[in-house]
Amino acid sequence: MSSSLTHKPAWQALMQHAAELRSSHLAELFAADAGRFDSLHRTFGPLLFDFSKQRLDARTLPLLFDLAAEQGLAEHMSELFSGAAVNPSEGRAAMHWALRLPAEHGCVLAGEDINAQVQAQLQRMDDIVQKVRSGQWRGATGEAITDVVNIGVGGSDLGPLMVTEALTDSRPANDSPLRVHFASTMDGSQVSQLLGGLNPHATLFIISSKSFSTIDTLSNAATARGWLERELGELPGLLACHFIGVSAAAERMMEWGIAPANQLALWEWVGGRFSLWSAIGLPIALSIGMAGFRELLAGAHAMDEHFRQTPWADNLPVLLGLIGIWNTNMLGINAHAVLPYDGRLKELPNYLEQLEMESNGKSVNLAGDTVDYATCPIVWGTIGPNAQHAFYQLLHQGTEPVTCDFIVPARRYREAQHSLAVAELRAQHELALANCLAQSRLLALGDAAVEDADTLPRNRRYRGNQPSSTLLLDELTPYSLGALIALYEHKVFVQSVIWEINPFDQWGVEMGKRIAVDALACIRGDIKRLPGADASTAGLLARIMAGSA
Structure with a gap:
């Protein structure tokens, strides 16, 4: 360029x-x-x-x-839809469009049948949606699920929240009374307010994080887990009955305690802000039903084809x-x-x-x-x-x-x-x-x-x-x-x-989160002084520490 x-x-x-x-x-x-x-x-x-x-x-x-x-727009469009690495800083394709392909369309990337993988995850979503919306999915004490809380941030929150709110009138007639909620803020204000009004026996949590390492999301998830354990006790199968994970990091989900049967997969070629079409959209499907979710995908695919042709x-x-x-x-x-x-x-x-x-x-x-x-x-x-x-x-x-x-x-x-x-x-x-x-x-x-x-x-x-x-x-x-x-x-x-820029990375988001690690250690007393702190940050930390003494 x-x-x-x-x-x-x-x-x-x-x-x-x-x-x-x-x-x-x-x-x-x-x-x-x-x-x-x-x-x-x-x-x-x-x-x-x-x-x-x-x-x-x-x-x-x-x-x-x-x-x-x-500027070569036609050529760049062809690269996008061919699965080329249009995200050069991370060496990745950007194939959110593949998430809404019809089942009969072929899509092979590096020898892998991408659409077959997508359709398999959609079927797993369908199975979960049917069980939860029909009352077959039960909490650890045997009660049917009445409330679902999606725990995520950024693309794992904004897209599902927006679509769920927008399609409130699209729920089928005589629909399930299932209520879907969202918690994203790292300060715990949303999750604490939600938990105060929910029945732990009948609440299902979705932990949505592509990396399954986002501190905002994991902090809220830990709070939800602690609430369940305090309210219900450490019952056998508690996590299996009350937590679903959506991530590209299966091992991290396992380490957290989410069994493979409760895991839904993402792929590295799905950017967070383009991910509502994937299993990240599970709250949408739970709210409006899987048929409605597939209609959402169909509308997006129609626009993809319009854009291409x-x-x-x-x-x-x-x-x-x-x-x-x-x-x-x-x-x-x-x-x-x-x-x-x-x-x-x-x-x-x-x-x-x-x-x-x-x-x-x-x-x-x-x-x-x-x-x-x-x-x-x-x-x-x-x-x-x-x-x-x-x-x-x-x-x-x-x-x-x-x-x-x-x-x-x-x-x-x-x-x-x-x-x-x-x-x-x-x-x-x-x-x-x-x-x-x-x-x-x-x-x-x-x-x-x-x-x-x-x-x-x-x-x-x-x-x-x-x-x-x-x-x-x-x-x-x-x-x-x-x-x-x-x-x-x-x-x-x-x-x-x-x-002439890359729209599929977001390095500006990352460094502030890294710097926050040292600030957190200082606030929690693990270190006495923040290395290289400017006068403003040092003064604010001193005030915070004085108030917590």
Whole structure:
């Protein structure tokens, strides 16, 4: 890879185009082109991607495609889907896409039938799900499991939590009353609150950790184990009845006490933040059933095939990724808000924060050189209706440009799934839809969307010209959610190719955890002084130690 990305012809052409377009306002672009939506939206399956409110014109996409071609996007896509070592710093493939292949598809890597291994683990998941959801899985004292606690962190928590929350309405009719909970924080606050309200006789724990060495996860697992032993005593088979492990480290699971029958496998080619499609997704399957989980996989696989086969001009991940490049690098917008207008998607912004910033938050390229251009923007967000009462003030009238993704299902409450009247719930969904459309319109058009805006005082005017995209789902289902998540996964890959960085490692996460080992030894009194401590850390440690004396 060349380290002179910003000097390449396609990059320079885009910078020149951006300079020419920067003075144009979205209100002017819409006024000049009545067919703007028709030409600047695409559909795939249950998704409609509207990017007509982005600050671009008919010249922009061809120039972005030139950049993608110059950066070898097609070749990199082929490498990704061939099982090549696209994670060079760790010498690994990145084959999360293989986790959602249909059973009949072949996938051989280094002489191993990868899909056969995946299907075998899915069948083991299916067996566990059937036993737990039917009440056949019993605790050590013979009670059926009523509550499942997933203990994990990062990708072992955020993905399963997000999908489980999003698909609460997708549980089968007359479903099992099984409740699924999540604990991730290393300070023990989540697990302690959960345990206080659970029945130890009927609680099953899933310990999810690719390495089975993550201190956050193992600390919570030890707390859960201690709680069970105190409440139930050290009964024969206690761990076998109350703990399942999901990891790529079978020996470490065994050492902890999880028998092979209760182990589910991962592979080194599955990155944590791309792992919800694997056995890490067991909490999802326990919540919505295995049939629903397979629908989730099917939606993601459909997006994989769309990404692989569709020309760039109609390819949703390519378009989403390249438009992000345009905003970040050509327009200089370094903040991006994710705004779902559906309470079931409340965890989606947190999930995408990790997916995008842990993947592409890099400043060294594949050649080992420091980059001289922006990479991943700051990503944040929350449920849109709540955000309207929190940070939309900054979006509308602040000094910072921000791009936004509005995400909303077109239909909801088609059946009487709730105790409330369907008409009342549909009215609330219509209110959410109206606000989603209104907010994106005002952000784009500014005063042009307001009647008699020129008569208002300056503090009540709206500058507009804030770019946004809208992802409209037909309905929020396992299939459409699977497609949506895979869309963002491939967006991240597209952008990594343009930026010439590795999206599949995360060395920035590691060193702080290593340094914490010495700090922990100091706090626990194993060492008297932290080696090489700066004045701030030393002062804080002294205060902590004085309070614990």
